[in-house]
Every structure is written in C-alpha cells, then in structure tokens.
Amino acid sequence: MEADLVVIALGTSPNPLVPRATKGLDVNSEGCIIAEPETGATARAGVFAGGDITTGAATVILAMGAGRRAATAIDGYIRGAAASDSREAAPSGAR
Secondary structure, eight states: OOOSOOOOOOSSSOOTHHHHHSTTOOBOTTSOBOOOTTTOBOSSTTOBOOTHHHHSSOOHHHHHHHHHHHHHHHHHHHHTOOHHHHHHHSOGGGO
C-alpha cells in the first residue's frame, strides 16, 4: 500500500517526532502541540492539531470533538473564510 503520510496514533504521550518533523509548531512542557481549542489552529499557518497530541492522554470522545472542530476550521481555511465564519456556515449536525 502506498501512502504520502502515515501518522502513528498509539501510546499515552505525544510523539516527539511530530513537532520535530514539522517546523514552526509550538509545544508545551509536556511535548503537546499548542493549538487553539476551538479550531485546532497551530502557530504554523495551515497546520491544525487536535486530540491527544494537544491535550496528552484523554478520551476518544474528546479527540473526536477536537477533530470535528478542526475539520470545520480546516474547511474554512481552505475556502479562505475566517474560522468563526466557517463554524457559522457549518450544518447544524456538523458542529
């Protein structure tokens, strides 16, 4: 199977290779990527993060919520809208 990118999602602490391999990301003292809670936007334009890489070990439900919020923000970013505009434009079932 060919892939352009594979992200390993296993363990109980953030993988230090992710921020090292993607320059311009800010991390906290635990090695978690710092991202806006409502959008997943990081210090590097166009890079979004969510789930355990931003919070440390947590629940799947929290990671799913972060993924959903980030997906809405990514859609807005790609379309050129502000994150708040894309959130308001999202279908009610997608929030």
